[in-house]
Amino acid sequence: MRVAIGNDHVAYEMKLEVAEYVRSLGHEVVDLGHHGDARTDYPTYGRAVGEAVASGAVDRGIAICGTGVGISIAANKVAGVRAVCCSEPYSAQLSREHNDTNVLCFGARVVGIELAKMIVRCWLDGQFEGGRHADRVAMLTAMDAC
Ligand code: RB5
Numbered sequence: 047m048r049v050a051i052g053n054d055h056v057a058y059e060m061k062l063e064v065a066e067y068v069r070s071l072g073h074e075v076v077d078l079g080h081h082g083d084a085r086t087d088y089p090t091y092g093r094a095v096g097e098a099v100a101s102g103a104v105d106r107g108i109a110i111c112g113t114g115v116g117i118s119i120a121a122n123k124v125a126g127v128r129a130v131c132c133s134e135p136y137s138a139q140l141s142r143e144h145n146d147t148n149v150l151c152f153g154a155r156v157v158g159i160e161l162a163k164m165i166v167r168c169w170l171d172g173q174f175e176g177g178r179h180a181d182r183v184a185m186l187t188a189m190d191a192c
Contacts (some may be wrong), residue, residue: 047073047170049073049074049076049170051064051076052095052108053080053117054088054112054116054117056112058080058081060159060162064159065083066069067091068170071170074180081179087109088103089120091120092109093123095117095150096123096149100126102125105148107127107148107150110152111154112154112156113131115132115151117151118130118151125149125190126187127148128147128183129149131152135161135167135169138165142169143172143187144179146174
């Protein structure tokens with residue numbers, strides 16, 4: 047898959063490691079910044095990742111800030127984005143199977159790199175189950191128009 051990745055200054059170092067891990071799993075990474083640890087603003091990068099996913103430029107997105115909270119709120123402002131903020135693999139996997147999430151967010155101040163990799167792998171591998179879940183996801187999509 048083609049995976050966009052974005053981050054604020056707090057998550058710069060973790061972004062580099064996560065991007066390398068995603069590449070090692072055979073995916074292409076599109077790094078949308080932030081490129082460095084100079085202070086910046088997480089909404090810019092959450093939105094950039096969300097727009098890349100919603101436009102179809104990439105298949106999925108990963109966005110990282112200090113907690114994952116702010117950047118997930120920003121990504122979810124983009125119509126068509128279903129961003130999950132989580133700090134363990136179970137929710138990451140279920141968010142794919144039930145919610146068809148297309149952006150994964152977590153916090154560099156919350157999870158260590160090994161747990162982050164586990165979360166990323168479960169999320170990238172997770173397959174949407176469709177069926178009854180598809181109707182609910184369609185309800186979410188309809189809310190984008192409101
Ligand atoms: C930056 O200090 C911090 O607020 C940001 O990384 C993130 O945690 C916001 O949700």
